[in-house]
Amino acid sequence: MDAKRNINSETDTPFQKIPGAEPSARIDPWWWLVLAVIALIVFLVLVRPDPFRRIIIFVSDGLWVSISITLISFVLILVTGLLGGLGRLSKNRVIHGLSTLYIEVVRGIPLLVQLLFWYFAFPSIIQGIGEALNIEPLKNYLANAVGMAILGLTFCYAAYMSEIYRAGIQSIPKGQMEAARSLGMSYFQAMRYIIIPQAVRVILPPVGNEFISLLKDSSLVSVVAVADLTRRGREFMSANFIPVETWSMVALLYLVLTLFSARVVSWIEHKTRMEK
Amino acid sequence: MQPIIHIENVSKSFGAIEALSRVSLDVQKGEVVLIIGPSGSGKSTLLRCINRLEEFDEGTIIVDGIPLNSSANINAVRTEVGMVFQQFNLFPHLTVLQNITLAQLVVRKRNKDEAEKVALQLLDKVGIPEKAQAFPNQLSGGQQQRVAIARALAMNPKIMLFDEPTSALDPEMIQEVLDVMVTLAKEGMTMVVVSHEMGFARAAAHRVIFMDGGQIIEEGAPEVIFSSPTQERTKLFLSKVL
Numbered sequence: 044m045d046a047k048r049n050i051n052s053e054t055d056t057p058f059q060k061i062p063g064a065e066p067s068a069r070i071d072p073w074w075w076l077v078l079a080v081i082a083l084i085v086f087l088v089l090v091r092p093d094p095f096r097r098i099i100i101f102v103s104d105g106l107w108v109s110i111s112i113t114l115i116s117f118v119l120i121l122v123t124g125l126l127g128g129l130g131r132l133s134k135n136r137v138i139h140g141l142s143t144l145y146i147e148v149v150r151g152i153p154l155l156v157q158l159l160f161w162y163f164a165f166p167s168i169i170q171g172i173g174e175a176l177n178i179e180p181l182k183n184y185l186a187n188a189v190g191m192a193i194l195g196l197t198f199c200y201a202a203y204m205s206e207i208y209r210a211g212i213q214s215i216p217k218g219q220m221e222a223a224r225s226l227g228m229s230y231f232q233a234m235r236y237i238i239i240p241q242a243v244r245v246i247l248p249p250v251g252n253e254f255i256s257l258l259k260d261s262s263l264v265s266v267v268a269v270a271d272l273t274r275r276g277r278e279f280m281s282a283n284f285i286p287v288e289t290w291s292m293v294a295l296l297y298l299v300l301t302l303f304s305a306r307v308v309s310w311i312e313h314k315t316r317m318e319k
Numbered sequence: 320m321q322p323i324i325h326i327e328n329v330s331k332s333f334g335a336i337e338a339l340s341r342v343s344l345d346v347q348k349g350e351v352v353l354i355i356g357p358s359g360s361g362k363s364t365l366l367r368c369i370n371r372l373e374e375f376d377e378g379t380i381i382v383d384g385i386p387l388n389s390s391a392n393i394n395a396v397r398t399e400v401g402m403v404f405q406q407f408n409l410f411p412h413l414t415v416l417q418n419i420t421l422a423q424l425v426v427r428k429r430n431k432d433e434a435e436k437v438a439l440q441l442l443d444k445v446g447i448p449e450k451a452q453a454f455p456n457q458l459s460g461g462q463q464q465r466v467a468i469a470r471a472l473a474m475n476p477k478i479m480l481f482d483e484p485t486s487a488l489d490p491e492m493i494q495e496v497l498d499v500m501v502t503l504a505k506e507g508m509t510m511v512v513v514s515h516e517m518g519f520a521r522a523a524a525h526r527v528i529f530m531d532g533g534q535i536i537e538e539g540a541p542e543v544i545f546s547s548p549t550q551e552r553t554k555l556f557l558s559k560v561l
């Protein structure tokens with residue numbers, strides 16, 4: 044018992060106080076997995092340029108579309124989700140009711156159906172309104188595929204993000220808000236300087252998960268006329284009829300992106316960990 | 320003279336439980352008032368009504384001539400009233416210095432140099448100038464509470480409220496916090512303190528108020544209340560805590 048205690052006091056106290064000396068400061072070993080997948084792709088391209096090099100060249104523009112749609116949507120989701128989360132916490136019944144309704148409705152409809160709605164049904168509705176009111180620009184309204192895809196992803200994911208923000212904000216002890224308000228800060232000042240900076244640390248892991256899910260779910264936009272990675276893969280497939288190679292390569296490319304994102308998320312988490 | 324805190328017939332219920340029942344109390348400028356009473360007697364609720372952290376159902380509270388009835392007035396009152404909590408409630412993601420300067424910067428609109436100067440002076444006053452760059456959880460409880468007092472004082476409040484400031488502290492740290500409070504009282508700060516620290520009561524309090532069941536049962540000078548209380552409930556309570 045005593046010996047054990049000594050070991051603990053030796054390993055725990057002196058070393059944990061020295062910044063950068065914690066065992067967790069080493070390079071995260073899971074980076075090797077990211078490297079391994081990249082190495083596998085390089086290996087396939089070098090050993091069998093036909094078809095693997097051809098596939099990569101063909102789908103590369105789709106890869107950038109997938110990445111940009113994901114990043115743009117994610118920024119919008121972070122902002123919209125914060126508004127939704129604050130709405131859920133609002134004491135105002137109308138704001139609270141509207142944000143709850145939004146979240147419940149959106150979470151109850153499959154993302155694919157929502158994307159189809161935004162791309163096919165929404166423009167029809169706008170045109171219908173244009174016809175009824177005889178407004179020329181609305182009559183000729185045409186949906187921009189990428190724009191509607193970003194709108195659809197944002198509208199859906201922001202609902203989930205709202206709940207993450209709400210939970211994160213609620214996890215901060217009530218005394219923090221009281222201390223801030225008792226110093227004369229307004230509600231929004233207290234949120235901005237005290238509550239949200241602390242909540243961000245709490246919600247980083249679930250927000251990181253949302254980003255990775257979004258990256259994967261962005262493949263659904265391939266059915267609403269967006270030439271993303273998945274759609275480009277399908278186009279290559281229909282021209283060449285080599286399903287195993289095509290879909291393996293597409294899967295590997297998604298895998299690199301998600302594994303890489305997961306590492307970045309865990310690195311950010313480590314960086315922002317609260318001072319102990 | 321007009322009292323700096325005027326509380327008149329204030330009532331407050333949490334559901335079916337009546338926390339405050341038509342409480343009236345005047346506090347003069349420079350007065351140090353100690354509120355004692357059993358748990359659930361409404362003493363913390365009364366204190367929290369003074370800066371409207373707790374809403375009250377009926378009655379009036381006027382602080383420094385400002386009635387607590389609109390949100391603009393509530394914010395105005397809060398900048399004049401400092402509050403110290405049982406659980407310190409320091410901001411854990413900010414350094415000690417940032418804890419003390421933040422509200423000066425965003426509420427009082429002071430510039431950074433001035434705010435830091437004020438903060439360092441106050442840290443000196445509460446006896447921990449060397450902890451300016453530390454984070455709250457690197458400090459002991461007593462040090463954290465002293466930082467919390469400095470944070471409240473940085474706004475130059477006219478009134479300081481203390482909600483059981485020593486209840487969450489280890490016994491050996493209570494004195495360092497009480498010393499700071501006694502110094503403040505001697506300097507003429509108006510203070511309302513919810514606490515059972517009889518040492519503080521004898522050293523600094525002008526008046527002791529005993530509350531029970533949401534009402535003020537008895538009040539008077541500390542030596543009178545502690546040595547010869549007139550009410551049964553006060554006697555019973557004091558026999559348990561003294």
